[in-house]
Amino acid sequence: MPTPLTHDDPYEFGSYRPIVRLGSGGMGTVYLARSAGGRTVAVKTMHASLAADPGSRTRFRLEADAARVIGKRHGAEVLDADTQADVPWIATEYVLGPPLDEAVRLAGPLPEASVRALGAALCGALGQLHSSDVVHRDLKPSNILVTAYGPKVIDFGIARAIGDEHLTRIGAAVGTPAFMSPEQAGGEEHTSAGDVFALAGVLVFAVGGHAPFGHGQTADLLYRVRYGDPDLRGVPASLVPILGPCLDKNPFRRPTTAQLAAQLHDGTGEFADHVPAVLLADIARRSAEVWLTTPERLSAPPDQPAETPTAPIARIPRRRMLLAASGLVLGTAAAGAGAWAWNRESGSGSQVSPAVGPSNSQVPKKQLDSIWQLQVADSPWGTVPAVLPLAVGGLVTLVAGQGLGGIDAASGRIAWTSDLMESHWQIATDGEQLVRMVEPEGSQQNAGKPGGFPLDLVSVSLVSGKAAEPFAQFTDFNGGISYNQVLCTADGVVYAVAGRGKYDTYFLASQSWSLFAVDISTGKRLWTKPLPARPDKSERLHFLSARVVGDILVGLQETNAGKVRIVARDTRTGTVRWDRPFDGVVPDRVQRPLATDSRNLYVGSGRLRALRLSDGTQVWDSTTARPGRTYGLPAVKDGVVYAVEKGHGLVAFDSDSGRALWEEQGNGGAKADLNAAPVIGTDYAYSKRSSALWAVDLAYHTPADSYKTTGDRFVAHEKAKVTIALGGHFLAAFPLG
DSSP states (O other), X not given: OOBOBOTTSOSOBTTEEEEEEEEEOSSOEEEEXXXXXXXXXXXXXXXXXXHTSHHHHHHHHHHHHHHHHHHHHHBOOEEEEETTSSSOEEEEEOOOSOBHHHHHHHHOSOOHHHHHHHHHHHHHHHHHHHHTTEEOSOOOGGGEEEEXXXXXXXXXXXXXXXXXXXXXXXXXXXSOGGGOOHHHHTTOOOOHHHXXXXXXXXXXXXXXXXXTTOOSOHHHHHHHHHHSOOOOTTSOTTTHHHHHHHTOSSGGGSOOHHHHHHHHOOOOSOGGGGSOHHHHHHHHHHHHHGGGOOOOBOOOOOSSOOSSOOOOOOOOOSOOHHHHHTTOOOOOOOSSOEEEOOOTTOXXXXXXXXXXXXXXXXXXXXXXXXXXXXXXXXXXXXXXXXXXXXXXXXXXXXXXXXXXXXXXXXXOOEEEEOOSOOOGGGEEEOSSOEEEEEOOTTGGGOOSOTTSOOEEEEEEOTTTOOBOSOSEEETTSOTTOTTOEEEEEETTEEXXXXXXSOOOSSOOTTOEEEEEEEETTTOOEEEEEEEOOOOTTOOOOSEEEXXXXXXXXXXXXXXXXXXXXXXXXXXXXXXXEEEEEOTTOOGGGGOSOOEEOSSEEEEOSBSOEEEETTTOOEEEEHHHHSTTOOBOOOEEETTEEEEEETTTEEEEEETTTOOEEEEOOSSTTTTBOTTSOOEEOSSEEEEEETTEEEEEETTTOSEEEEEEOOOSEEEEETTTTEEEEEETTEEEEEEOO
């Protein structure tokens, strides 16, 4: 993952200027660098402390020599080097292709035809080395880059001339245990036959998805390599008699690279003809990505440590190609992560220190792959019901800390904050204006009688965050009851729930409740419909989610028994058009925005179904197309319904017929989160997997990128072209390409 340069990284290596770090370890650092003419290269360096050791410096020189021996056809072409510099370095071509281990993670075990072509090409690479009496000694998936023109072998850090023991201690095992030869594992002479053994292990990994001797502690691995039988599960029967002899414990019984190549492939066709489409797409993406990487260098640390902790610097987004595909070029990530946790004394709404509030101790210190990120405290009223970010105008609004805040969705700049302790379930938006209930001071004692404290509905300024004068006031409701609720707004009408009766911190059975609609422009109540009373001490809101589509208000309504019903009402009268149970769901898991188009409501959390909005009739059920499968929350866009299938990943269905259109390729979706509906962009769908947000290419149906995130709630901000994530005390923005 590219990371910014540090303040003390070199400013140039010969004619190449470093741009970002590609990786760093105990031996040295690898940089992405460019020449004055724009050529992009990889520069590998050795730490200056190691360069002081003559033996280490000699190994580094031999690595450059071995890379030159293998040549640009089979390896990364060496363009320049200075192994005598204080910080020795080697500049090679920047290879446009994934390492083989990443390729297998992306596409799953490769088809036999791909592995045969790969193996034959690698035989050519090793044959080139062996013809010059050089052995690689550390061939493994991460040291093989897959390009459209064939694999390239890299990292010759422990390569050496055959028979040369000068730089190797006798009896010491040097290499990677999972792909060592038995003789190498025993600290004995590793000849060209040892590279053949390692190559066979690499091909077993490529076609079967696992190393031939498993994984685990080094001592156990070395024992299995020397004495155990290889695990050839997943290897096609036609390849077993070819790879088996290569894994013989006796190096003299193994075939040569030329013999192996002849058995693997006849040499016809271009290498790209044998590469899965998902890998070709990844190679193309990397080709575009490299030109979108911009220089980043961190400032030097201050002479004295700050007295108060500072927020982490946001990393450069891991892959900018997603945005290039949609015509949007992403600039540098926000320079720092601001804290968003204010108290009543910060009435000015200014940004405050990350140390404010008890939630600060719970904020992870790791950095995120986000465009911007903000530390946020919990809502003052807790997180049940769920707190959701709202996209309105160019802002993201959220209740956190002491109240409501507005954040510029594109930059993460905090535009304004409030300390009015707003309730997050009493705020709604249609995407253009923000509406909320106002609880006047002292209204907790209001019994809903004329002359008492009214229930006020107000619009909130998107510029200042201040509430305007109420556009509607109702004295027949108790404005102080905590569980009054704003469901949604649409077409200039706000839909809300309010109660009459005595205030308490819980629902009271003596309270009466109503659903009603109000015209925002006139303040006129359009209709009122009764709702069931809640039992004493209940804290469950009447509605989990609601949305207006045309002349229908459809909502998920929780019953007193904890069941969920789908209820559709006429927006003009409030009359129920249809009402049906939503069986088998946990209420809190469906407390998310509803997936609808102009015709249907799409519901998941088990079976995936389409219900006709006009009458509630089931239009289709996923069990017809894919019986026995379980789905998470769906999303719909442009006639396609998307949902995560348990254990598999993203699946797309035709919204009219329920016919499965495509399913995610590769094995990356096995751990996809069913509780987070996918966010759909123009070219990518974004799906939560473990601690990352994955981008799935809508054209190739394969994972294209991933971003570390603590989020578990995601919404699209179409205007700013970002995906907003909330969770783990962070509000963050990721690409929406």
